[in-house]
Amino acid sequence: MDLLSIKNPSFLKDLSTDQLEGLSQDVRDFLIEKLSVTGGHIGPNLGVVELTIALHRIFSSPDDKFIWDVGHQAYVHKILTGRASEFDTLRQYKGLCGFPKRNESEHDVWETGHSSTSLSAAMGMAAARDIKKETNYVVPIIGDGALTGGMALEALNHIGHAKTDMIVILNDNEMSIAPNVGALHTILGKLRTDGKYTKAKDELDYLLKKIPAVGGKLAATAERVKDSLKYLLVSGMFFEELGFTYIGPIDGHSYEELERNLRSAKKMKGPVLVHVITKKGKGYSPAEQDKIGTWHGTGPYKMETGAFLKSSTTAPSWSGLIAEGVQKAARVDPRVVAITPAMPVGSKLEGFAKEFPDRMFDVGIAEQHAATMAAGLATQGMKPFLAIYSTFLQRAYDQVLHDICRQNLNVFIGIDRAGLVGADGETHQGVFDISFMRSLPNMVLMMPKDENEGQHMVHTAFAYNDGPIALRYPRGNGLGVEMDADLKEIPIGSWEVLKPGKDATILTFGTTIPMALEAAMALSNNGIDVEVVNARFIKPLDEEMLHRIVRKDTPVLTVEEAILQGGFGSSILEFYEEYNYSSDLIHRMGIPDRFIEHGEVDLLLNEIHLTKESIVSTIEKAIKNDPQNRRVVL
Numbered sequence: 001m002d003l004l005s006i007k008n009p010s011f012l013k014d015l016s017t018d019q020l021e022g023l024s025q026d027v028r029d030f031l032i033e034k035l036s037v038t039g040g041h042i043g044p045n046l047g048v049v050e051l052t053i054a055l056h057r058i059f060s061s062p063d064d065k066f067i068w069d070v071g072h073q074a075y076v077h078k079i080l081t082g083r084a085s086e087f088d089t090l091r092q093y094k095g096l097c098g099f100p101k102r103n104e105s106e107h108d109v110w111e112t113g114h115s116s117t118s119l120s121a122a123m124g125m126a127a128a129r130d131i132k133k134e135t136n137y138v139v140p141i142i143g144d145g146a147l148t149g150g151m152a153l154e155a156l157n158h159i160g161h162a163k164t165d166m167i168v169i170l171n172d173n174e175m176s177i178a179p180n181v182g183a184l185h186t187i188l189g190k191l192r193t194d195g196k197y198t199k200a201k202d203e204l205d206y207l208l209k210k211i212p213a214v215g216g217k218l219a220a221t222a223e224r225v226k227d228s229l230k231y232l233l234v235s236g237m238f239f240e241e242l243g244f245t246y247i248g249p250i251d252g253h254s255y256e257e258l259e260r261n262l263r264s265a266k267k268m269k270g271p272v273l274v275h276v277i278t279k280k281g282k283g284y285s286p287a288e289q290d291k292i293g294t295w296h297g298t299g300p301y302k303m304e305t306g307a308f309l310k311s312s313t314t315a316p317s318w319s320g321l322i323a324e325g326v327q328k329a330a331r332v333d334p335r336v337v338a339i340t341p342a343m344p345v346g347s348k349l350e351g352f353a354k355e356f357p358d359r360m361f362d363v364g365i366a367e368q369h370a371a372t373m374a375a376g377l378a379t380q381g382m383k384p385f386l387a388i389y390s391t392f393l394q395r396a397y398d399q400v401l402h403d404i405c406r407q408n409l410n411v412f413i414g415i416d417r418a419g420l421v422g423a424d425g426e427t428h429q430g431v432f433d434i435s436f437m438r439s440l441p442n443m444v445l446m447m448p449k450d451e452n453e454g455q456h457m458v459h460t461a462f463a464y465n466d467g468p469i470a471l472r473y474p475r476g477n478g479l480g481v482e483m484d485a486d487l488k489e490i491p492i493g494s495w496e497v498l499k500p501g502k503d504a505t506i507l508t509f510g511t512t513i514p515m516a517l518e519a520a521m522a523l524s525n526n527g528i529d530v531e532v533v534n535a536r537f538i539k540p541l542d543e544e545m546l547h548r549i550v551r552k553d554t555p556v557l558t559v560e561e562a563i564l565q566g567g568f569g570s571s572i573l574e575f576y577e578e579y580n581y582s583s584d585l586i587h588r589m590g591i592p593d594r595f596i597e598h599g600e601v602d603l604l605l606n607e608i609h610l611t612k613e614s615i616v617s618t619i620e621k622a623i624k625n626d627p628q629n630r631r632v633v634l
Contacts, residue, residue: 001026003084009056009107012080020057020255024049027076028283034087036303039423040098041072043287043295044143047173047252047280051141052076054258055169058266059137065125067110069118069142069152071099072297073171074108081107091423093599099427113427114395115365116149118142119168123155126164137167137266144172145342148364159271160243167265168244168273171252173280239273248275253282293345315480318473321451322414323348325458326385330356335383336462339363341370347387347416367392371399371411378409383462389417390430390472397436400468405440408467418447418472419511419561420591420605425598430475431591435566437470438539444469444492445539447510451478453536459487472538474511474561495542501531504619505549507572508559509535512610516559519615530619538568541575550581555622557587559615561605564590587618 001023015023027049035042053076055066061081068074078096079087083105089095100108110121118140126138146152147170159166239246245268250257258276265272280295281287286306287295300309316324330336330352337359338352344362353360363370367388374384388396393415404411415437418430437445444464448454454473461469498513499520506516513534520530533545535558549556558569569588576583589610596604605611 003027003030003079006080006084007082009061009080012053012057015057017255020050020053023053025283027053027079030079030084030087031075032284032303034090035298036301038088038090038092039297039299039301040075040090041297042284043281043290043293043297044073044173045075046282046284046287047278048073048141048171049076049282050253050255050258051169051171051276051278052080054255054262055139055141056080058259058262059139062106062109064137064139065109065122066107067118067122067125067138067140068100068112069140069146070115071112073141073143074100077107078105081105091425091598093603095598097425097598098423099425111427113424114392115143115146116152118146119152119155119159122166122168123159123162123164126159126166130164138165139167139169141169141171144170144174145365148342148366150366150368156239156242156244163243163270165269166271167262168271170248170273170275171278172249172275173278239275244271244273246273246275248273249277250275252276252278292350311477313477313480315478316451317348317477318451318454318475319346319348319416321454321478322416322458322471322473323352323387325455326387326414327352327355329383329458329462330359333383333462335381336385337361337377337382338385338387339370339374339377340387341365341367341392343387343389343392343416346389347414349387367396368399371396372403374411374413375399375403375407375409378404378411379407383410383412385412385414387414387416389428390415390419390433391417391421391428393433394436400437400443401440404468405442408442410465411468412461412464413468413470415470415472417475419474420596420601421475422601422604423598426595429596430472431562431596433470433472434538434560434562434568435570438568438571439566442467443539444537445472446470446490446537447472448536449498449510449513449534450481452481452483453490454478455483456488456490457536460490460492463489464492472510479514490536493537493540493542495536495545496534497531497545498534499530499532501529502552502554503529504555504557504623505531505533505552506557506559506615506619507533507535507549507568509538509568511561512559515610515612516615519612519619522612522616523619526616526620528619528623535568539571541571543575546572546575547579550576550579553585555585555587555619557589557615557618557622559610560590561610562590563593564588565593585622587622589614589618 003026028046031042031045083096086096091098097104099113100111102108102111119142122138122140129136129138142152247261247265250261261274265274279288281290298308301307326338338349339361340347340349341363342365344350344353370386374386377384415433418433421428421430437443446457448457457471461471499517508516516532520532523530558572560568567590569590573583573586576586592608
């Protein structure tokens, strides 16, 4: 079938089973080819081809609402709703988003990118439907990994209690980004292997009807017999006890099973959970054989072999560098433990897990639990390292504030993917953590200029015993600098001058330091001598150096790859206000007050004018507009 000719999914209702099977293969071939060029979430999408087609065949989007949890498995949905022609631009600047996007299509009714939100959103949509006395179906599609998120369990509890009409699709492929963990995973494992569930349930219902409806003690005994029989014969009572009618498990690659059970679910009142078993990466051997999550989301690859197209850089990845530093620390300090919320592969902690299996905790998609568990470990004298992406740390804000900072516990937070991340877009850009972390009492926040300084910061973090400390580091690879053999502690709150200068000062850190140094060189060629400071501690500030800089009475520019509101530049303004300095010479550059969409980081930086050229222009204007013989107000 010509996928580019698809305008909407209505054509599916007229296809035969053979035609549906052919369409499935066409979709898989299309995804394998297109994603080999653009990269993307290939594993999740190959696994839901038949499921997505069946949903669009049995239901009528957009009247019926499909809510995709996380959303990285919505590529097939995008193809069926008329967006196949845009897949050459997938996750590219100004191109097709890798997640559902409401302004892309009327069929995208919910935007996501973080897990475990679909059920709560579905409850809201179903409640609105009922208030308006409408009759459409609300169909959230959630993965087994996302069920470990507390928000999903809260929603299950509410939906079951309210007896809301809803059809929940549990897409069970035994993996989220990495193999799933926990008691819920065990429960689902039992359900997967118990193919007799539905038959046992039907037979149980027939048997219970034979128990006479009589009063008194005999009635009470009959009820106890019913309960006992249910637990004896039916292993999958977890969802039933929550108030759902459970259907499954069913083969998520069988159109006959999918359609029969989805049609049955449509006839039922109250909440229904359809448990669908799928194979992540189905139809592409390298992805099918993946056991650790490598093919969950990828960059470009060779379609014929599955070999990834590697970067030419020999510099270590930031995640790998930090994880290696943690592993080294664990070898000399038995108190060091590592915690990750379902990101052992992304955070490069596989080596730590192999060497220290008893000190490695993958808690599943449960950021809040991960943070408070780290706090609990710290109360007992352990030195926990919590590896968490900046965008996911947002989900644990209260736990960092209430449980870690308020108790001033020695928790080391590794804030991975800090700054712009590119193709995953606005749901994943790590640009808010400075604003919400630096306002927390007791928190130390730092970011290295290169991987050598990064290894010293890991050492510094484990040596620090006065409360929580966080290290930001970006996505991608380091600069390839020479690494010191001996580790050293960096004095907390200390900055360093990378280039002296008398006419102006640039305060920056992390990924924007090379940009600042290049700008300083360009300004030097224009006769302007600019000081560049590595403000490696975002909190606390190096107040001694700041007082010296203020007394130079020259323009100061702060540069950060983070949101300006409440960011590092704001802390400099606060310093000026606290010490009664005039802030007229302060200028700030950073992420503007809006969400930044997907695209290559360099293109995004250019779009928001966070570039070497912008630094040069800002400083030149600041010097030109500075009144002569100006004095600091003391």
